[in-house]
Amino acid sequence: MSSCDKDFAVVNTNPYALTNVNAGLLFSNAQRLTHAGSWEGEQTIVQQFVNAYNTGATAGFNFNEDNNNFNxxxxxxxxxxxxxxxxxxIQLTKADPTKANLYNQARIWKSFIFMTLVDTYGDVPYSQAGKAYLEAIFYPKYDKDEVIYESLYNEIKAATAALDASKDFVKExxxxxxxANTTEQVAKWKKLGYSLMLRLGMRYSKIDETKAKNIVQEAYNGGLIQTNADNVYLVYNSIYNNPLNNGPRATNxxxxxxxxxxxxxLKTTADPRMKYVCGKYADPNQVLALTPDTTAAIQFGFPVGYDQTSVLKYPDYKGTKGTGxxxxxLNYTVFGSAVAPIFYITNAQTKLLLAEAAFRGWLSGVSGALTPKEYYEAGIKASFDEYALYPTNPVISATLQNSYISRTNVAYNAAKALELINTQYWIASLGNGAESFANFRRSGFPTLNPNKYNNNLQNGFTRRMAYPNEESARNNANYQEAVTSLGGADNLSTRIFWDK
Incomplete structure (x- = not known):
């Protein structure tokens, strides 16, 4: 019944346990793990890509199906x-003045993540999210999508303004x-923050033009991404592969x-980016072992709304080749490569959003603002120049760039400005499906015909992804409240707040 407690704490302390955490390394991991999307997700919804085979498990947005595998x-x-x-x-750094810039960078990137989640699903867990360990909140409530957006605007504004070149350099x-130094890093992050604010402001264009204009002007005056050297992207290598491209590279x-x-x-506009994106293979199942034929004349996209069986009746069916x-x-040596970069916020996207803002008159009288045509052409050229960062380092010459933007079906035309600008945004955002999907819903461009594989969407388009099945099973009370908030239907046709 008796015992001693000599050295009790020492004996019962794991000498190998972590006693503190490097918040900078957590930040590296948060950036690295930022979801890159799926070719069978948003890119399929906006008709850039398709899984042509219906095997049951593969039926998703390609066939207007609500499949949890892709939601x-x-x-x-x-x-x-x-x-x-x-x-x-954020919890580790908010009270630490030596980590002020890391704290605010984390706030900005958290806003990016949640903006994408809202754009994808609508109402989502926000104020209580990520707090299972910190506050034992295992079943977070869902916040209203428009309320989250208001919070994101305030977070981006405050965090970007608080970045300070006299404070910490975040080497991670x-x-x-x-x-080169903290001054340069802070300047880059300020441009990132205000460019994200510009994107957020443009989301309001369908529902509140005054609000959109005010946020766009505020972002512009704060200082936006100016060149491709300001682009926000991740690079990959033979150990850490491009996660977007892993899917089509790895299986069938x-x-x-x-x-x-x-x-x-791409083909009808003689787009110089085409050969770095598209390729034909002697055997479509041996794409990693074969060199793609990038000849423009032989490139054809698979028709939307067909599968491997129904396509046999397509009027211009091109037939089979090899096993496919x-x-x-994809050109798997360049855009589809395992080491291709992934872009999140770019100079090209920023310039094209400014082109639309200028066309709408939202930059009228703003010091230094360019014309819609100037922003439009600068955005296209910035997209071309991104390709130098892909494997094989392709460079699209100034001659080809100028020839492209002078083509009749590409050249800036005020009568078709919104269609031209947003079609280019669609192309420039190919590797960022979430942004392609969001901007398509917001702008209505490019002009696409609905997928008519079936009538599941009543001859319309997918407007959001449905919540994961696990939410209705494990977080049911909060899930049901969110579905009611959305209008009573957790389906692909329900629109989020800015898509009215």
């Missing part, structure tokens, strides 16, 4: 990855950690093709 990745990868990490970083930052490559509307857009279909796939 769940962005949710799980965001909440189980960067959301949890960023919330922890995977975007700008190689900056012959299932995957570029979609007809996207290939037609005789249609264009």
């Amino acid at each position: 769940v990745p962005r949710w799980n990868d965001s909440y189980n990855g960067p959301v949890k990490l960023l919330e922890q970083i 930052d995977m975007f700008f950690g190689k900056a 490559p012959y299932f995957y093709y570029l979609a007809e509307p996207f290939v037609n857009q 279909q005789n249609y264009s796939q």
